[in-house]
Amino acid sequence: MIILGVDPGTGCTGYGFIRTPSTLVGCGTIRPPSKATLEAKLLFITERLGELISEHRPEQCAVENIFHAVNAHSALILGHIRGAIIVTAMRLGCDVHGYSALQIKKAVTGHGKAEKEQVRKMVLLLLNLQDQKMAIDSSDALAAAICHAETSRTLDRMARMESGR
Amino acid sequence: MIILGVDPGTGCTGYGFIRTPSTLVGCGTIRPPSKATLEAKLLFITERLGELISEHRPEQCAVENIFHAVNAHSALILGHIRGAIIVTAMRLGCDVHGYSALQIKKAVTGHGKAEKEQVRKMVLLLLNLQDQKMAIDSSDALAAAICHAETSRTLDRMARMESGR
Numbered sequence: 001m002i003i004l005g006v007d008p009g010t011g012c013t014g015y016g017f018i019r020t021p022s023t024l025v026g027c028g029t030i031r032p033p034s035k036a037t038l039e040a041k042l043l044f045i046t047e048r049l050g051e052l053i054s055e056h057r058p059e060q061c062a063v064e065n066i067f068h069a070v071n072a073h074s075a076l077i078l079g080h081i082r083g084a085i086i087v088t089a090m091r092l093g094c095d096v097h098g099y100s101a102l103q104i105k106k107a108v109t110g111h112g113k114a115e116k117e118q119v120r121k122m123v124l125l126l127l128n129l130q131d132q133k134m135a136i137d138s139s140d141a142l143a144a145a146i147c148h149a150e151t152s153r154t155l156d157r158m159a160r161m162e163s164g165r
Numbered sequence: 166m167i168i169l170g171v172d173p174g175t176g177c178t179g180y181g182f183i184r185t186p187s188t189l190v191g192c193g194t195i196r197p198p199s200k201a202t203l204e205a206k207l208l209f210i211t212e213r214l215g216e217l218i219s220e221h222r223p224e225q226c227a228v229e230n231i232f233h234a235v236n237a238h239s240a241l242i243l244g245h246i247r248g249a250i251i252v253t254a255m256r257l258g259c260d261v262h263g264y265s266a267l268q269i270k271k272a273v274t275g276h277g278k279a280e281k282e283q284v285r286k287m288v289l290l291l292l293n294l295q296d297q298k299m300a301i302d303s304s305d306a307l308a309a310a311i312c313h314a315e316t317s318r319t320l321d322r323m324a325r326m327e328s329g330r
Contacts, residue, residue: 039251039261046252066241075237079244080251086204087211087249096204 004058005145008082014137017056018145024127027138046088053092061094062148107147169223170310173247179302182221183310189292192303211253218257226259227313272312284308
């Protein structure tokens, strides 16, 4: 199964595709022109993401929840970006799941208060990419995808135990 | 020209289509199931809006800006809805414009601090629908469309004056 992870951001949106259990398919960042209007930025991000989804055909998508917005204004802007990403992924056939930063960090590093750099290192380790360079926004997106893969696996195991298989 | 006006809301999103200068084409509200997840609500709203856009084929879309959110959490939720609406309209070929509540009220009633009921009455009057009942969410959406029609007309007139036509 291919899982897309997305880390929505005002200036830069990170994305990462993995094939379960733990193979990197592709990752990168989407940076709309900084002086563009919010509407133009939303179109830029969703068109690029739409192309990537059409290319890699993920079935599932994990998007980091936003709770850390500094104020109502930045919450509003980040909300626009996250909402635009969610409907784009759903329209293209992905099942979308939200995870908190704490859940993602815990799934990848074992503790919910890990630094971004620790997350990046663990993402590289888990995907067997020790020697690669990777932007923090990409590794955060891949961390969301890994978190969803872990969560799905656990839920699947629990369901099988319950049904006695 | 057909203009779509949208009043994004968590529980209820109003929409209204007008043909310029001032003919009602259609209006109503979109109410996703209240217990649905945010993701499911976004899909519900954008799928319905997409059908309506495909039916009425507006060239322009006016969406009320959100500045009045009570706190960061409600700003985040409203941001998701507005962002999802904007990319849906843009993807289907609409040129999207944002207007503040003040701009919309001023365009429709002549003053920026009008009550919603005054806006509703003026919308009915301007669209020659005095005897009709109309939900406040629909009239707010139509008010945004009327505001955009007015603004476009003014800008067009100014451009013609400048070019000496």
